Amino acid sequence: MMGYSHSVSAAAAWLALNEAGVLGIDDPATLAVTTLTAAGAGMLPDLDHPKGTIANSIPPVSRWLARLVAHISGGHRKGTHSLLGLAVFWALTYFADRLTYAGLPVAAIGLAAFSGGLALRIFQAPGGWLGAILVGLGAMTTGALPLLPWAVLAGAAVHLLGDFLTTRGINLFWPLTFKPLVASRFWRKSGYMAFPILGDAGSGREGFLTSALTLYLACYLLAFVGILPLFPTQFFASLI
């Protein structure tokens, strides 16, 4: 999947969790900060690709970080695209909240600003660095902080799901590799597994799915602020 598709699907999943009542966020500012963090986290697993979009997001810092992550995680679509990687992303955000300076959880705020700023960049929002700073300030002043580890986990998990639906697939159990007795496009000799209904990354099918999810995002947000009378699920339920 491409960066934009990853971010849109991560944001849509986060809003769908809220619509299903799992998150229970009813404050617009908290929803905005956590959704942007989830959307940015939707790209985090590709930080293992020194030439990827995320590596070029804030040069040269992001490129150094990408090189380091690629080194630690074994290369592209390995450690960061596994269950172990998801656990590490969650734990880093969870413990970031406990790292304080002058009473402020600076690491968690920085992480929200980085992730949210990345999402704003991929959504081509104007404002550049100002957007990232606003997300950081938002993390500080809303109820977003305790939700950040879950926003990052949701974003990264949806990234893995997106890559699983493309031809190359992922190895969810890295560093372990389970090889099939009979190789197929669902489970390859390399141990990578896929359910490639989207075809290659950047396909027309991926574009269609991303457009549908963008529409869901827009409708949800308009309903949340009261411009649309019904949330997307309520709308479809009313048709049945």
Ligand SMILES: [Zn+2]
């Ligand atoms: Zn990926």
